[in-house]
Amino acid sequence: MYCVKNIKDDLFWVGGSDRRLALFENAYPIPNGISYNSYLLLDEKTVLFDTVDRAITGQFFENVESVLAGRTLDYVIINHMEPDHCATLGELIRRYPDVSVVCNAKTIPIIKQFYEFDIDTRAVIVKENDTFCSGRHTFTFLMAPMVHWPEVMVTYDTTDKILFSADAFGTFGAMNGNLFADELYFERDWLADARRYYTNIVGKYGASVQTLLKKAAALDIEILCPLHGPVWRSDIAWYVDKYLTWSSYEPEEKAVMIAYGSIYGNTENAANILACRLADRGVKNIVMYDVSSTHPSTIISEAFRCSHLVFASATYNGGIFSCMEHVLLDLKAHNLQNRTVALLENGSWGVTAGRKMGEIISEMKNMTILDETITIKSSLKEDQMAELGALANLIVASMN
Incomplete structure (x- = not known):
């Protein structure tokens, strides 16, 4: 009928x-x-x-x-x-x-x-x-x-x-x-x-x-x-x-999205701590996505919404963790621009994820990559907690 x-x-x-x-x-x-x-x-x-x-x-x-x-x-x-x-x-x-x-x-x-x-x-x-x-x-x-x-x-x-x-x-x-x-x-x-x-x-x-x-x-x-x-x-x-x-590729909101690619949980742990440091500094409504379990279409949508993006990736096969690489290439293909980006990389040897993520992001229009890329060797150490705090400060300062 x-x-x-x-x-x-x-x-x-x-x-x-x-x-x-x-x-x-x-x-x-x-x-x-x-x-x-x-x-x-x-x-x-x-x-x-x-x-x-x-x-x-x-x-x-x-x-x-x-x-x-x-x-x-x-x-x-x-x-x-x-x-x-x-x-x-x-x-x-x-x-x-x-x-x-x-x-x-x-x-x-x-x-x-x-x-x-x-x-x-x-x-x-x-x-x-x-x-x-x-x-x-x-x-x-x-x-x-x-x-x-x-x-x-x-x-x-x-x-x-x-x-x-x-x-x-x-x-x-x-x-x-x-x-x-x-x-x-x-x-x-x-x-x-x-x-x-x-x-x-x-x-x-x-x-x-x-x-x-x-x-x-x-x-x-x-x-x-x-x-x-x-x-x-x-x-x-x-x-x-x-x-x-x-x-117009302008952010819909002043907000932070953290996307992470983690193999055994150590990169995820660092991303979680960074999120907490951002929250301690007054950032509200932070969103986090595991690139292995979140469809890229959602991350693309949120990247269009948010003014500030954090990409945290393990190094994999000498490059970016494959799911994270897919997300970044998708963002580039969808012409994302005018965002402030922070990077966090991890690896047990030959850590290259941060540099390679930066190369992809640099090919996008008007993307500001913050200077403080954090490098983790296998797992986050106590003496690196200050680095996460400093990165949180940079992100917050760039939001004002």
């Missing part, structure tokens, strides 16, 4: 959620599931905004058919061609053979890469600031390349002031009946997943996101309809401000 949600009198959410999927993009853990949002407008012409992932095919088509109630589908607007939003496009064409596909020129070759139906005869090609009228509603299209594929665009309904924002403003998490962000404890229950979604999926492309945000700033947006997560109809400026911060 269908499960639809009414957004406006003539606009319906016809998406669905997947709580069985363990890894989004086969990479990111989603313990709270994921939603795939699609929207259907009943105007003089019927218009579908994007489709969904193959996992919810049955639910999606039941929703669409129930809203159409016997009408045909006239148009589908493709804002983003990634399969989690377009895996059911081929089936849609089969069911509604006369439907026209509204998209930009960059979308056409990607459609041809995924599908063999004749797109050329049914495509309505749009470009920046083109308009499209479905009857009562008029839409404007804004290109948003690399947010986060090159063909991405967003669609603005000038009639009802709704922005269909593609992957922008999305979040991990399945919908649980409540569709609107103001029906949820969003900051408490959803913000961490929203941040992890942004930083890992779109975080590399901050400059592209900034370009889109400048375009969006010129619009009067009353409703924000992303392709994942809740729909926004209030406090939109608060959420947009988060995107402004994340996409």
Whole structure:
């Protein structure tokens, strides 16, 4: 049976959620599931905004058919061609053979890469600031390349002031009946997943996101309809401000994250003592992560949130402990910048982790590495406690 949600009198959410999927993009853990949002407008012409992932095919088509109630589908607007939003496009064409596909020129070759139906005869090609009228509603299209594929665009309904924002403003998490962000404890229950979604999926492309945000700033947006997560109809400026911060690579908070890679517990012990010394000096809400048991996506998200980062690693095979190296390379790949970093290394012989961590971090933009790298030989000694205190002092001083 269908499960639809009414957004406006003539606009319906016809998406669905997947709580069985363990890894989004086969990479990111989603313990709270994921939603795939699609929207259907009943105007003089019927218009579908994007489709969904193959996992919810049955639910999606039941929703669409129930809203159409016997009408045909006239148009589908493709804002983003990634399969989690377009895996059911081929089936849609089969069911509604006369439907026209509204998209930009960059979308056409990607459609041809995924599908063999004749797109050329049914495509309505749009470009920046083109308009499209479905009857009562008029839409404007804004290109948003690399947010986060090159063909991405967003669609603005000038009639009802709704922005269909593609992957922008999305979040991990399945919908649980409540569709609107103001029906949820969003900051408490959803913000961490929203941040992890942004930083890992779109975080590399901050400059592209900034370009889109400048375009969006010129619009009067009353409703924000992303392709994942809740729909926004209030406090939109608060959420947009988060995107402004994340996409500018400025820290969200003055805070310290400690990530450690420890084999037998000695590096972890030093990290714990450093955390205590920081707390003694008034630092609050310190977070610590074991890189062997914490997924890198969480550490990336927290690195975007925090102003100060500590990386503590054992030396392994003459280099950085492998899980820590993975995290650092991921941070570099996601374009992290503008952070203050402290390093702690350990090893029983040939200690190299600190130098090699510093080399990776130095390749990132505008990263300040504090001078006091602490070197442990196998285990922390009593006479090194003062070094940890001095490093804590340096971190605290750089936070003020």
